[in-house]
Amino acid sequence: MRVYLVGGAVRDELLGRPVADRDYVVVGATPEAMLAAGYQPVGRDFPVFLHPQTHEEYALARTERKTGHGYHGFAFHAAPAVTLEEDLARRDLTINAIARDADGTLIDPFHGQRDLHGKILRHVGPAFAEDPVRILRLARFAARFTDFTVAPETLALMRQMVAAGEVAHLVAERVWQELAKGLMEARPSRMFEILRECGALAVILPEVDALFGVPQRADYHPEIDAGIHTLMVIDQAARRGYPLTVRYAALCHDLGKATTPADILPRHIGHEGRSATLSQALGERLRVPGDCRDLALLMARHHGNIHRAADLRAATIVDLLEKCDALRRPERFQALLDTCRCDYTGRQGWEERDYTPPVLLLAALAAVNRVNAGKIAAESVDRGNIPERIRRARIQAVRQLLNEPADQPEQG
Structure with missing residues (x-):
């Protein structure tokens, strides 16, 4: 048995990056031998075991054969006769098909080190085409x-x-x-650029x-293109270290702009409501x-009013806070403001521009x-x-904050 x-x-390790998880391949072993050594079985489709002390994953060397469409359309074969190179040959990218033995020797039959030095993402072999998940992974x-x-x-x-x-499968x-994993990477826009370049984005x-x-409109969006803007927004979320909820809401916030009637372009009147409808459908599909779906819906519906906070009257601000459930969910409201930023x-x-609506809206919430x-x-x-008296008191509190005359109409 060799590990x-x-x-x-x-x-x-070769890139000098932190190692989060360690996975091992075991050559020359059987499931019975792994069980006898105290390993705990966890694999459903093929033999994978957890080390009795470290709980790291140890998988028996295996080959695979395409049997149908999609991610599940495979038959796996694990046996002591399966070699390390056969196991590595079924992997997705050359940079992921490098092994290290117990004495530190590297086994690199598909030249992954060369591609690491050349900074190239390259498939190992024709088996890449058998699993569409590999497009997403790349x-x-x-x-x-x-x-x-x-x-x-x-x-x-x-x-x-x-x-x-x-x-499609x-x-x-x-x-x-x-x-979700791609959105949490350093520059998530590249995931969508690659998916678009190969045609997968239109399907997924x-x-x-x-x-x-x-x-x-170029005066509001110098980049002009709505798709480019969306990628810039998710990269801003990554740059600021925001969580997945914010990054996903950033992705979905302007979906309705794709359905704006051509005769009113480049304006996007009412796109917030259309964005909410499309975001809802995407989240369900x-x-x-x-938590991601809910923040995305709030962002789609309300980002326009949040951007215009300085022009809103007290009653409208109170309505906005209530519609966003800011009083009961202040942490989610903060995430909404982060997405708007x-x-x-x-x-x-x-x-690098300052974004001031959060200051005003958080003061109004207080x-x-x-x-x-x-x-x-x-x-x-x-x-x-009682509900109407509470609402009037809240509006009055915000009016005082804004120095808004009390005789102003409630809706702004």
């Missing part, structure tokens, strides 16, 4: 290794896979898993793909977790929170009038 460190751990690695390029032959193969319809869970995320080529600074030449709703309720003779 080799493989995959990302070897790659990241695009995610492009977002992580921002100075790597995709080998021309690999990009050509990805385009062939899209044309053959393989990408991806299940929602795997798309979301890779999308048609709502996002449709944004490219849609014009915006990909089975996006609730990324939207504002995710424009060509605007990257003023609203100081209103004693319990006291108002206790002093109310007409119980049915």
